[in-house]
Amino acid sequence: MNQIETTLDRPAVSVTDVQTEALTVVMLGSGGSGVMTAAEILLRAAARAGYYGLMTKSFGPQIRGGEAAAFVTLSANPVEIQGDRVDLLFAIDWKNAQRFAGELQLEADSLVVSGEIDAELPEIVTGAGPRLAEINLKTLTRTHKGTRPNMVALGAVAGAIGLPRDVVAALVGQQLVKKGEAAMAQGQTAVDLGYGEAANFALAKLDRPAGDTARWIISGNQAAGYGAMRGGVRFAAAYPITPATEILEWLAPRLQKAGGLLVQAEDELASINMIVGGSFGGSAVLTATSGPGLALMSESIGLAVAAEIPMLVIDVMRGGPSTGIPTKSEQTDLNIAVYGLHGDAPHVVTAPNSIADCLFTAQWSTHLAESMQVPTIMLSDQSFGQALGIVEKPAELAFATRRLVAETPGENYKRYALTETGVSPMALPGTPGGQYTADGLEHAESGTPSSGVADHNQQLEKRLRKVVDFDYGDHWAQIEGDGPAAIITWGSTTGPVRQAMRRVDPDGRRLRLISLRLISPALPGALAEALDGSDKILVIEQSQMAQFFGHLKAQFDLPAMADLYARPGPQPFRAAEIAAKLEEWLS
């Protein structure tokens, strides 16, 4: 895996001719004002101009309409999280802006541009006392017929941060091509109006990006779906749930294109059993859900453990417990994913550590499931799933091992034969001589139900061995740096930690990062090796009850001196918060 370098650190600057390494822009407006479209074009333009970036969306509780905000952080270097504070806030209108209190970190040298003249500014703005500017969107769009406020806003923001005008104009043209030439011309006019206004804003310009590497714009949910398809998944069944639905909606037409199928089930009890059936028939399968759905599925994931049915279950975590906070992230399904199955039920739990890594981890997880004939739960989360990132084009990977299939089962074929690896050849329906009954009841090697001591012990041992003895290679964790103070983390906390480390330890002499991609089974030996030479350990996670820390202590022989920084969501970790924590911890 390539190391991702992130450096968003910069002095606070606010003068036009000053260059800056990263900028965080927020575009705000009521539903239907087109802020999301404008922000996506902004992100795309930045990618074309060679920048990295991240876009997250925040909506009010209304199903449609209401206030919406797009957060866009751009940099010449890789970006994994939003900046600590907002450099530029552009409001097309202010209708319900106060509801973003707590999310919008404005400071005195932040620039706030109001698209309305003499608007009553919400407290989130007045309280911070930022620099203020205005654009009369109403008058501008009225005097230039056919121009849209969001496109003027786009031009103004792009101009203010220093994106090349032609790149933005080309994308706007592309966006409007279906609406005809007049609309395209009006789009150009709107962008130019915005660029004209931007000349009056005092804002630092983004540094020029150095390299010219191939970039993708992708969300964690798209990346997870694509990774699973690259891993061979062609059959899926699922029930919609925030924030996992985008995986399903991305997959449905693309599976179809690849000759596969996604079925919308009546509930999660059905979807998990549909994929058990699909996998029994020989397909690589997946379902995607979030905490409430995972809870419903747990009985049948246990069935897949007992009957040795490979499957990928992607859990895009959200705030819990219960319905919790569907649109915000939290790392709190670890316990149910690792410990939530009844009986002694060894299975695999993985977690990506960045948006791009959702692709790798989903492909790898499919490979693990298929190779070991075991259910694999991948713990992604809302902050990956629903964010759009400009990332380096991910490498193409191919894992060699596939499902071990009994092509020509002989006279004495036994589905659950005790083999050296613990993995037994699986006969697929349609294969003469391979007939067996897959069973959630404990069984003998043949599959015949058995409550005998020997059969139970042998089958338990086989199912555990195949998972524990598997060679996970280097993929079990992402390890960066080799300083004496080690930070252990996982999932979406990795980005903020990585970034805070660069601030606190710019030359990489004091810190090391160990981010676990394999959550279960535990590899205590590998962790001990990764910790070799460290004299201090800090575990960081987004969970009130410190589920990850508890798991490390119980399963990984985590040294007793290990410290902990854990807190719940919904507030995402920012680099500043973790950097402050690290300073305190190191001193």
Place this chain on the structure above:
Amino acid sequence: MSVETACALTARDYKSDLKPVWCPGCGDFSILMAITMAMAEVGRPPEDVAVISGIGCSSRVPAYTSCYGFHGVHGRALPLATGLKLSRPDLLVIATGGDGDGYSIGGNHFMHACRRNVDLTYIVMDNQVYGMTKGQPSPTTPPEWDSALVPGGTGLSPFHPLVIALAAGANFVARTFSGDPKGTAQTIVEAINHPGFSLIEILSPCVTFRPEEREWAKQVHPASVDPTDDRARAARRVLTDDGFNTGILYRGKRAPYQPAFNPDTSANVDFEAEFLP
């Protein structure tokens, strides 16, 4: 499979060597016989047939056949069978189970399987009791039936699976009696050959927890009218009969749900273009 061997297949070829765990006299024995007789008549080789079930005495059927089988979890036979059939349309997929498995814990899947109309044959062995857990009322148990768990009876009117199946969109609906294995086998053959989702509700006495059900042998009688393709008529018929009318009630004409499934897993999926900025 050569024509010669295909012709030679008998009910016996569809039976495994496993001895059923059922109580002597249980109605499920003759249903197992009827299922294997029907398979022999349909003639698909055992490796091309998959028998899927949940949990219960009646859900033990798969391992007693020589086909591929899946004995899954309680109530989920239908979604499992659905996933298998949609991804393996070449197979003959049969689901079996009991009244508790199919109408109580699996009730939602039952409705949606009828509605989805995948080409499955669903055989419910209705003994109007939870046999495996030793005698609790099921959704089809009469209201006054006394049991340890619900003393004095449930007082609830029984669930009407055939009417629900019709309302939900099942494409073939029949009722038979375990004491008539030949007639049952014939109905299963027809159900298999009928496209879409077929329900065969088979009255199957639980001699241990509902010994009075032995009387069913005297009560059942074949329906005096032919099957219809009119759902409303079929529903009226079952709502007004005595519950012991046997025969094929309804043959619908809905096309089964079978979206294309012919994946080429070797083909490298390439969606890179949509991620370029």
